[in-house]
Amino acid sequence: MTRHDVTPPRQWQFNLKLLVFSGLFLPLLLGLGIWQLERAGEKERQLQQWQQQATELSWQQLWQQVPEPGQPVVLKGQFTGFSWLLDNRTRDGVAGYEVMTLFEAVDGPSVVVNRGWLRAPARRETLPAFPTPPGIVQIRGRLVMFPQPPVLDTQPPAGNWPRRVQALTAEQAGEASPSLAPLVLRLAGGDQPGAFRADWQPDRMGPQTHYGYALQWFSLALVLVILTVVASYRRVAGSPTPSCSSMPLSSSSLYSPSTTGADNDNDDGQRHD
Template identity: 25%
Template sequence: MPRYVLPLFFGILGTVVLVSLGTWQLQRLVWKEGVLDEIAARIEAAPVAVPANPDPQRDRYLSVSASGAFTGEELHILASTRHVGAVYRVISPFETTDGRRIMVDRGWIKPPQKDAERPAGPATITGNLHWPDEIDGFTPESDAEKNIWFARDVPTLADVLGTEPVLIILRETSETDPPVTPLPIDGAAIPNDHLEYVVTWYGLAIVWVLMTVYYLRRLRKTRKA
């Protein structure tokens, strides 16, 4: 009997740990789904005026509307989309009717359209405030001379364009023939991997139990032999 104690102990301990991790991820899944529901409701809410001093935490994803005019200046952010591949996001200054100068992510263009002229002019826009977190240790250095950027770092782009550190991700525009295809915020794009972790940890727990049972049976057969 003593020879079974240690493998049985580790079998039970490993199972408890793996099931606990799976249960924790299940709780995280419920929490994350609640957060995503809140974000989706915020994205799709009726638009309001752009706050005078928006806060990156409090006002993230806030649905807003503004009237004014695009100035014609642009910064190009190299990105990719699922259906098109490599694209440039177009970030333009937008001068509002009340005298503010903010930024608008107008959407995407294909690389051959990078140097094409796009008309400026008046527009009423609707979109969502956002402060994307796109910089990590692998982000390349931007090439300001060629106007190729690799992240929508709001403070940096605002310094370059001389605007407030406010970025609206365009959802709708009154322009009759928009020169840029909008790429609005979509809550579905926010990662939620917790279900995969739940399946992984619970699956490992089942495997651990089966391996423990198999090992104990081998010990029993060895003893009989």
């Protein structure tokens, strides 16, 4: 006969440690996901407000409301002959400069415009030559903070224009204009007047980033619930229930190989013979 084990069914078993662990982390994960959704909604409302202000308010009116870094603006004016070349800027492993030019607005304070990246000449002592559009132009971009120095350099720029600098502060740029905005206007793209390579990396998280983070937190909460439910169902402790199955018996197994009395007599008779 053979023996087969029957797998016992899984049953819900109370596990205090597991439930406490899940009860602590599940609200935390859900709260983080909801918080990211709220942040995404705030960013969307902020972007809508900024876009409305950029189209409805003049540069002078917008500046009176104290704009923030990242805010899009549209203004008219003209580029001046004051330009700074931010050193140690690379694109695709190629050395170059970011061209910063003072822009005089038709109304409102002047602003330093980051026109994008320009390839550096082969010789270090040679500065790149670049054109500047004349006359009144309309530019579009976003306000950013003045660039931080990649290396420690506290010496003020000097010499002829354009000037090569490691960093540019609002105080240094203010020497070229009596009224200067404390933020830099970064052109929106290469199609803007006077722009060079203006493929900027995002310097702030948009609503899509917050939605992505919210999806990650909610996914972790779902995984936690699934693992908790699976771990709570365990097999019932105890010995497995055996079951036997009958095997076909051969004809020879119907009789035991015992020696009968008649056989003993025959054996005795044969030995007498």
